[in-house]
Amino acid sequence: MQQLKVYKFGGASVRDDVSLRQVASIIRSAATSPLVVVLSAMGKTTNALEKITDKVFVKEDPLPDIDHLYAYHLSICRNVFPPEHTVFRELDSHFSSLRSACITKQHLGYNALYDSLVSFGEKFSTCILHHFLLSNGIENNLLDSTELVKTDECFRAANVDWILTRVVIRKAINPSAPGIWVVQGFIGSSLTGQTITLGREGSDYSAAIYASALDAREVTIWKDVPGVLNADPAESTATVKFDRMPYQEALELAFYGAKVIHPKTIKPLENKNIELLVKPFSDPLAPGTLISSDPELYPQACSAIWKREQILFTLRPRDLSFISEAHVHGIMGALALLGIHQNLMQSSALHFSFCCDYRTDIVKEITEALGEAYHILHNQGLSLLTLRHFSEEDIQLHAASSALLMQQMSRVTYQALMKEMH
Numbered sequence: 001m002q003q004l005k006v007y008k009f010g011g012a013s014v015r016d017d018v019s020l021r022q023v024a025s026i027i028r029s030a031a032t033s034p035l036v037v038v039l040s041a042m043g044k045t046t047n048a049l050e051k052i053t054d055k056v057f058v059k060e061d062p063l064p065d066i067d068h069l070y071a072y073h074l075s076i077c078r079n080v081f082p083p084e085h086t087v088f089r090e091l092d093s094h095f096s097s098l099r100s101a102c103i104t105k106q107h108l109g110y111n112a113l114y115d116s117l118v119s120f121g122e123k124f125s126t127c128i129l130h131h132f133l134l135s136n137g138i139e140n141n142l143l144d145s146t147e148l149v150k151t152d153e154c155f156r157a158a159n160v161d162w163i164l165t166r167v168v169i170r171k172a173i174n175p176s177a178p179g180i181w182v183v184q185g186f187i188g189s190s191l192t193g194q195t196i197t198l199g200r201e202g203s204d205y206s207a208a209i210y211a212s213a214l215d216a217r218e219v220t221i222w223k224d225v226p227g228v229l230n231a232d233p234a235e236s237t238a239t240v241k242f243d244r245m246p247y248q249e250a251l252e253l254a255f256y257g258a259k260v261i262h263p264k265t266i267k268p269l270e271n272k273n274i275e276l277l278v279k280p281f282s283d284p285l286a287p288g289t290l291i292s293s294d295p296e297l298y299p300q301a302c303s304a305i306w307k308r309e310q311i312l313f314t315l316r317p318r319d320l321s322f323i324s325e326a327h328v329h330g331i332m333g334a335l336a337l338l339g340i341h342q343n344l345m346q347s348s349a350l351h352f353s354f355c356c357d358y359r360t361d362i363v364k365e366i367t368e369a370l371g372e373a374y375h376i377l378h379n380q381g382l383s384l385l386t387l388r389h390f391s392e393e394d395i396q397l398h399a400a401s402s403a404l405l406m407q408q409m410s411r412v413t414y415q416a417l418m419k420e421m422h
C-alpha cells in the first residue's frame with residue numbers, strides 16, 4: 001500500500017458540472033493510494049456567503065441571496081444526478097440550516113457570525129462531490145472538518161491546536177488503510193464547538209493540516225495555472241513556470257503577496273518534509289511545480305509580485321528629534337496594537353516611513369495613535385512591487401515607467417512603492 005496523499009481542489013475546480021467530472025477523473029486515477037480530498041466551496045460561493053453575512057449583520061433580508069446560491073448549486077446537481085437522488089434532500093437540509101443560522105446566529109459579533117455562515121460553502125460542495133463520486137463508482141467517506149480541525153476562537157483566522165487535531169484526525173482516518181476521504185477545506189471548530197474559518201483561500205492550509213496530521217507523502221494543489229509562475233498571468237502576458245522550488249522560496253513568494261499558495265501552507269509541510277505539487281487541473285499529466293527541500297530554484301527566473309491598494313505614511317517627530325530606535329519601537333508597537341502589518345519601511349534622519357494595505361479608517365487610526373508625537377503625511381492609491389532574483393533589466397522592465405515613492409533592495413529582493421498605473 002502506498003503512503004497517503006492529499007489533493008486539494010479550489011472553487012474554480014468545482015464551479016460547474018464539467019469541472020466536477022474532471023475532479024472525479026483525477027481522483028479515480030489516484031485511487032491506488034489512500035487519498036484525502038480537501039475541497040473549497042464551489043465557484044464564487046464564499047463571496048456570495050460574505051455578502052449574505054453582511055446583510056444579516058445589518059439586519060437586511062438575506063433570503064433572495066440565499067435563494068440565488070441555492071439555485072446555483074441545484075443547477076449543477078440537476079446536470080449530474082437523477083431527479084430522485086438523495087443529494088437533493090441533503091442539499092435542502094444544508095440550505096435550511098443556513099437559513100436558520102441567519103436567524104439564530106444574528107446576535108453574534110461580526111467575525112463569529114461570518115464564520116458560522118461563510119463555512120456553509122464547503123459543506124455544500126463536499127456533500128455534492130461525495131455523492132457524485134459514489135454515483136461514478138468511486139467509494140469514499142465524507143467527513144466533517146468542524147469535528148476534525150480543532151482551533152482557538154480567533155474567528156476568520158483561527159490558530160490550529162496541532163496536537164489535538166492530529167489525534168482527532170487520526171481517529172477518523174487510518175493513513176495506512178486504503179480509502180478516499182472527502183473533507184471541507186477552510187473550516188474547523190474551536191474547543192467549545194464554535195465553527196471557525198482559517199482565512200480566505202484557507203483550503204490550501206487545510207490540506208497542509210491534514211497532510212501533517214497523517215504524515216502524508218505529498219500534497220497536490222490543483223490549480224487553473226500550469227504550476228507556480230513567476231508572475232500573476234493577470235498582470236503579465238509573458239510568464240515562466242517554475243519546475244522546482246525550495247520551500248523557503250515558496251514561503252517568501254507567499255509572504256510578498258503571490259496568490260498561488262496560502263502563506264500558512266508551507267511551514268507544516270516543510271516541518272515534515274512533505275512535498276507540495278502545484279499542478280494544472282486541466283492537464284493532470286503535466287508535471288506542474290514541485291516544492292520541496294531541494295535547494296534549487298529552477299528555472300532561475302525573476303518573480304514579480306504586485307500588492308495593490310497600498311498606503312504610505314511618513315512620520316516626522318514634532319520635537320524635531322532624530323529618528324531613534326526608541327521612535328521605531330514606539331511606532332511598531334502602535335502598529336502591532338492596531339493589527340496593522342507594514343509591508344515596507346524606511347528611516348532617515350528626521351522621517352520614518354512605512355506602507356501597508358489600505359483599509360477604511362486607517363488614516364484616522366494612525367493619526368489617533370501617533371499624531372500627538374508626529375507630523376503625519378500619507379499617500380494613497382499606491383502599488384508595491386516585489387522582485388525576487390532580479391537583475392537591472394528586470395527593474396527597468398517592471399518599475400522604470402512608474403512614479404517611485406520608495407525603493408529598497410537586498411541581494412535577492414527588490415521592492416518599490418509606486419503610484420498605481422492600472
Ligand code: ASP
Pocket residue numbers: 010011040041046047121185186199200201202203204
Ligand atoms: N472557500 C474559501 C475561499 O474562497 C477557502 C478556499 O477556497 O480556499 O476563500
